Structure formats: structure tokens, C-alpha cells
Amino acid sequence: MSDLRGTALIAHGGGPTAVINASLAGAIEQCRREPQITNLLGARFGVRGLLSDDLIDLNALDEDTVDALRITPGSALGSSRLEIRDEGFEQLFRLFERHNVRFFFYTGGNGSMETAMQIHRLAVERGYELSVIGIPKTIDNDLSVTDHSPGHASCARFFAHAVRDIGEDNRSLPSPVCVVESLGRNAGWVAASTALARHYEDDAPHLIYFPERPVNEDTLMAQVEAVYRRLGRVVLVACEGQMNDRGEPFGADVDRADSPVHRLPSNLGHSLARLISARTGLRARAEKPGLLGRSCALLVSEVDRAEAFVCGRSAVRAAVQGNSGYMVAIRRDSDHPYRSSTFLVPLEQVARRERLFPQEWITADGCDVKPAYLDYIRPLVGEVRPHVRIASRSVEGSRTAR
């Protein structure tokens, strides 16, 4: 225990997840138990609130509200993609002093962890007594060191169910090619998780591509045609950031700095479907659940929700024990039954580092995962139930009997 005493401040950075509020609930509950924490504030819209002193009193929330946060997607505090620059840090420390902030919790991905690291270092330099702890959050699962990141398993669960159900629809009324665009820009973790949708040999997804493996267009067309010859239908999963082997976004509309429509969001699914139609002559369509993949409340992974809560709570415990400059990480203690615990990792080891999907979990043909990956992801996502099938029964005089 340290003798640090004062206000705790919580902020969110980057895109929300379905369970970032569960981490918030964990942090709030633990803060209320710690006598060293005299006040509890939340920044409205992350960095924006930090720089404009737009804060809310989290102690004023009643218990029912804090409980309800556990099952609320999106960021209840509000988040931001703004970054703090030089003069911003000055403003931030003035805000810390004004509110006597001594515990700062930043929930985010590797970019937010860099900001947290900078704040920690500046506090040390200035001799401002402050405990800075990062709370991991990313649907992309690209944070280093931690076994996995809160937020990922729920997004994975959503996309696995989405591909299962879209696959069922596709099997019912075969349309030759269906492209499902998953979330994920540089890392293929979310696309990979759709492999959990499979139960029968011919189940979707039939092809999964990874941004870690730029894809040759001819190879992709040949793979699509091979599946089509075998099954008469193809469900293909690619994430929004998939590139071809010329390093170009795979047929997607992209950011064009020369246009007023800069930072145009991905249209990979539709563009790829159009390309496949043009090159193979097979009709293709695309689905893009998009933001729903990170916000769908009814498809949250219970393991994810529980771990997100625990990460929030662990961050507060670590802070009042006198730690600063760390992120909470998850250690997998057991697979059967699944059990995990938390530990602290220095922010330098996670800041701006991107953990990509491991090449050794991708099959040689580049369009599927290996079984070892399924062992990794299954306990986190939980069961993805198969749908029932009506087996073909022979009917006398009917074609199926022949």
C-alpha cells in the first residue's frame, strides 16, 4: 500500500467495445472500496474531456446504474480518437492539480497505452505524485503481452454467430458467393474467429483471409472457384484492412488525401464481391455488420464481460498499492475449465506495439486457421451452437434415392 491519497480519474480512448463499460463498472466498484480514493471522476469523451475539463462525478451514480453498465455496450463515458500533444499535457496536469487527481486510469488499446506511458513519465519528471494504470481494451486483440484483450472475445462471438447464421441462409438459398466483411484493419484476429461457426464439413466460412498475409488476386479467385466447384456456394470472410500482394487495399474504396472525402471508410466487402463477380462470373454479394460487431449487446461473451470487469477492478487495486506505469494484462491459467488471472505489464511493453495474428496459426494456403488457434479462442468466445440439419432421406422414386 502507498500513502497516495486523492481523486481517481477514469478516461476512455479509441473505439468502444461491447464490454468497455464492464471495465468501468469494475473500476468504479473497486474505487468505492478504497479509502485512499477520496473522489471519483470520469472524463467525458476521453481526451476531449481531459483537455476541456469536462468531467462527471462517478461517485454520484447509484448502484443500479453501475450494475447496468456491465451489460451496456458503447462507452458510457464517451471516448475519443484525439491525441494529447505538448501543450495538451500542460493542460492535463493543471486539471490533475485542480481536482487533486492522484490515480489515473486510461482504458484503451496500444495507442492509449502510449499516452498513459507519457503521462506516467511526465508525472515522474515533474515530481507530481500520480499513479497511472492502463486498462486493456480492443476488439482487435492486438495488444502485446496479455493473453488476449477485453472486448475481443465479444466481437469474435458476434462475428462467429453472424457467419454461422449467414452461412445457414446461404446454404438454404445458395447464392454463389457471399463476402462477409469483418472488423479488423491490420490484424486478422476477428476474421479468424469466424472459424468457430463451423460444425459440419461444408459449413461457412469456407475461406478466411488475413491482413497478415497479403493475397494474390489470382490465388483468391482460384480458391473461390475451387470451393464453388465443391459446394456450389462460397462464404468468404475478409477484414476491412485486407490488402492484395501489391500492397493495395483489396479492391476497397480508401482514404484519399487529395479528396474532400478523405478517410472514406472501408467498402471492402462490396468491392471484393464486385471483383469476384467480374473475374469469375459468379454472382457475389457482401454483408458488412460493421460497428454492430463491437456493440451488439446480445452477443457478448460472458468470459469477456467478466474479465473486462476484473481488469477494471485490478487496475484500481494496482494503483492504490503504489504501482504506476503499468497496464493490467490477462494470464490464462487453465483451459479446462477456463480460468484466468491478471498481472501488470510495464506500459513500454505494450505502447504502440501491435500483436498480429500469428503466422503459425494460418494454414499453408493462407485461407484458414489451424486447430491450435481454435483451442486458443474457443474458451474465450464460448459455445457457438450448431443449427439442426434435416438429413437427406431416400424417397422412393425421388432423386435423392438414386
Add this chain to the structure above:
Amino acid sequence: MSDLRGTALIAHGGGPTAVINASLAGAIEQCRREPQITNLLGARFGVRGLLSDDLIDLNALDEDTVDALRITPGSALGSSRLEIRDEGFEQLFRLFERHNVRFFFYTGGNGSMETAMQIHRLAVERGYELSVIGIPKTIDNDLSVTDHSPGHASCARFFAHAVRDIGEDNRSLPSPVCVVESLGRNAGWVAASTALARHYEDDAPHLIYFPERPVNEDTLMAQVEAVYRRLGRVVLVACEGQMNDRGEPFGADVDRADSPVHRLPSNLGHSLARLISARTGLRARAEKPGLLGRSCALLVSEVDRAEAFVCGRSAVRAAVQGNSGYMVAIRRDSDHPYRSSTFLVPLEQVARRERLFPQEWITADGCDVKPAYLDYIRPLVGEVRPHVRIASRSVEGSRTAR
């Protein structure tokens, strides 16, 4: 009761829904109770199976499988968009004779009901004793006479939850404009249902457009900008078939008969987002859940599932009572509590007739629904729970206190 006795044959037509298999389960269960029905067959892939004698023995299914059908999306029999033409009807009657089919159940929308009507009429002409009953199914809710169609409420439930959760994400990390593309080509029923996502005054959806009201581009841009000025963000819902007032698909890529890529599926969401970006300078993105909207097993409406089952069962009862040339329809008996029953409507009254979203349920500005519509849809979709919000609390020295 009639003295008709023989084989029952069930087929699916058109796009699957999340509950078409529940109707199948209802029909199978009832067929097994009727001594007049000596045999029970299902057509594989609808018309395709009917024309190629590809049938399965539904009596061979065990009870657990039939039970599981109730919660299985997609069409377990398989469906088709093929239509039957002249020589096809000859083939069909040969198949009827070969299997002694005396009860034919066709589950589908208004196109399938026309086919059912033709089969009924041909049977009468030929003096072939046959009972033909249509089972309603469409996510579009565009079948006439019936209060609503099985399949619609589950799709509506999906999109209402999708917009609720996407809205929560959008509120957390405001991106100026988010376009949600809903299912629905000519009828705005599904887009309309997203209004159920609203609980607070500023909740999404902020703008809903209807294919029944072609939209002037300038008006749309002005409406987007007005919401943005008020809230700093805009969630807009439009269905894939939305047109502008020049009668053009609203910025979407479309079927181009002169191209090998004909029947290109809608890209309305992305196209509209791009158009809004270009015209207003606001960043815009799009989500397109697409087929997931009609197949998502976990967002089925319980009322829909139960009614779909009952429609299947009622069709069989009607057939063994000697009726032919009718579709089962739903009558709303009470709203509080919600209760419904079924009745028979002559196929002529539903075949190829499209019930559009009523103009009197659209607000004068063309971008919202009126309360009377919400009274109609709410009992069918069930509760769409609001997410908790953290109210702004004043913090001394903080901006929110000013």
C-alpha cells in the same frame, strides 16, 4: 372434414427468414396428427426440388429434430427463386401423381402465393384432387390482408436492436454520420421498425427513409445537416431499395443489364455515405448487416416464432378440412395483452399484391414514423430495452458545472 387422403408435400419459396423453419415444424407436427395424411414429404430447394423430384421424407425426422427446427434460421428444406412455367406445371403434376400428393403447402411471399394459386387452379381444371394452402412468409411484411407476415417481426427485432447498439456506439465516439442500410426493396416496413430503438430524445435513429417516399437529395442533405447541428451526430436508416425523386436508386450500384456483373447487389449504405460526405463535408460511414438481418437466431421475436409455428399448423388443419386455394393469414385479436388468431384468405387476394408501408404512418417531413405505427409494431417485436446512461453530474471547477 373432406375424404381426401394421401401424401402431404411442403415446399419453400423465396428468401429464408429466421422463422420459416418454425412454420415447417408446425406443419410437420400437425401432419403427423392427421390420419388423412399418409405420407409427408419436403421439396429440396423449393421449385428446384419440385421439378427434379428431389424430395425428403419428413416423417423420418425424429421429434428432437422437429423441435430444433423451431429455433433454426434459414430454410432447412432449402428454398429457391425459380418460377414454374408451362411445362414445369406438367412435371409438377406428374410428381404429384407419382407420390399421390393430395396436400400441397407452399411457404412464401406474394410471388409464391401466385404459384400456389396457379397450382390450385390447374388441379381444379384437371380434376386432380388436391388441397393447396399457402403459408405466409416474408421479412418485408408486404403480404396483403394478413395483419402481418411471419418472418417480419424477427427481422424488425434484429434491425431495432442493431440500430439501438450502433446508436450507442455512435453516441460514445461521435462520428458525424452513420448510415444503416436495412433490408427491404420496395416496402419500408423493416426500416420503419428501427424507430423502436429510441428511448431518449436524442437516440438513434435520427432519420428514417421509406422507399414509398422517393427522397429529394437536397432535402435529405438539409435533414442530415439539421440533425448534425442539433446533436453533433446522425444515424440514418434507409433500405436497400430507396430511390431519389428522379426514380433512381439512391446512389447505389445497381443491376446493369449491359454488364456481366448484372444483378449487382445493393451498396446503398456506402454510396449514400459517400454522397453525404461529398455534399455536406461531414464524415460518413455505413453498416450493412444484410442477410444477417433475416437469419440472426438470437434476435428472433418470440411472438413471430410462435405465430410462424401456428401458421404451419393452421395450414394443415385447413387442408384436411377440405379447403384449397387459400393462404393462412393472421388476425390481431387484442393488443393488451397481444393475441392473434389465423384465418383463410383466397390466394387471389394476396398473389403478386404488394402491401407497402402506409403513407399515413409516415411523418410530413418524410423521415420518421408516426406513433400509430409504433402501436402496431411493438407487440410483434417485443421489448427493445434501453441502455443505461450516465447523467452528467456537476463537478466543481468542471465545465459541466458551468
